[in-house]
Amino acid sequence: MSYYIVIRESSDQDRPFISEVVLNAYSSNIKNTWLNALFNEVTYQTMVLVFALLFICFGVPLFYCFSSIPLVLLSLYVIIYATVLMKATQVMHEKKPLMCWVAEAYEPYFFMKNPENCWYKIITEDDTEASEIRKEGYQRKIIGTIAVMRHLQRDDWAWLFRLAVDHRYHRKGIGLKLIQMVQNWCKTNQFNNIELVMSECQEGSRDLFDVAGFHIKQLYHKKLFTSAVTLQMFQLRCEVRSTF
Numbered sequence: 001m002s003y004y005i006v007i008r009e010s011s012d013q014d015r016p017f018i019s020e021v022v023l024n025a026y027s028s029n030i031k032n033t034w035l036n037a038l039f040n041e042v043t044y045q046t047m048v049l050v051f052a053l054l055f056i057c058f059g060v061p062l063f064y065c066f067s068s069i070p071l072v073l074l075s076l077y078v079i080i081y082a083t084v085l086m087k088a089t090q091v092m093h094e095k096k097p098l099m100c101w102v103a104e105a106y107e108p109y110f111f112m113k114n115p116e117n118c119w120y121k122i123i124t125e126d127d128t129e130a131s132e133i134r135k136e137g138y139q140r141k142i143i144g145t146i147a148v149m150r151h152l153q154r155d156d157w158a159w160l161f162r163l164a165v166d167h168r169y170h171r172k173g174i175g176l177k178l179i180q181m182v183q184n185w186c187k188t189n190q191f192n193n194i195e196l197v198m199s200e201c202q203e204g205s206r207d208l209f210d211v212a213g214f215h216i217k218q219l220y221h222k223k224l225f226t227s228a229v230t231l232q233m234f235q236l237r238c239e240v241r242s243t244f
């Protein structure tokens with residue numbers, strides 16, 4: 001039996017599943033963000049300051065002062081975890097998309113295989129094959145999503161956000177297909193350019209957007225929680241419709 005990924009417009013019933021996919025995608029970046037923060041100069045300064053306060057000001061024995069180091073690192077992880085979850089919630093509830101798409105996997109009931117080891121045929125809901133597979137015995141689940149909204153600074157530009165794909169379905173062309181859906185929609189609806197922002201911790205996404213025709217327009221650092229936790233951000237842009 002064949003396995004399919006159907007790219008379609010989202011509906012109101014999809015919202016809980018989209019939230020889960022987005023939350024899992026953001027959570028997968030927590031470890032990389034924390035590891036980057038470990039080598040931040042401010043993190044070392046914080047550990048030294050806590051150590052000195054405990055030893056000099058409070059007279060804590062030297063042996064116990066060393067326990068402050070893992071405590072600082074643990075606190076840093078908790079802060080990053082909370083910040084990332086807040087960002088995922090913000091993406092879902094504060095930004096209102098003009099259009100949203102989902103990638104829906106069609107797999108047999110009692111599917112026991114690892115999706116990473118399976119080949120999927122990616123189609124859109126307009127394909128004739130899509131209506132045919134709906135009649136067959138497949139279970140369906142949303143494993144990816146993407147959304148687009150109007151740019152805050154220019155009415156003829158669009159802002160791409162909320163691109164997320166279940167990690168078990170990576171490297172199957174789903175992310176690229178979702179981006180192309182946005183590009184085609186923007187071209188049809190007379191948006192000239194698409195912009196987005198991504199962080200250095202989103203592994204693999206840079207290459208994906210390079211393939212899709214996006215280019216770096218700006219680099220900057222964003223504070224997650226004070227200057228101790230910062231991320232390098234990439235602002236990308238793609239022209240989809242010539243203005244001339």
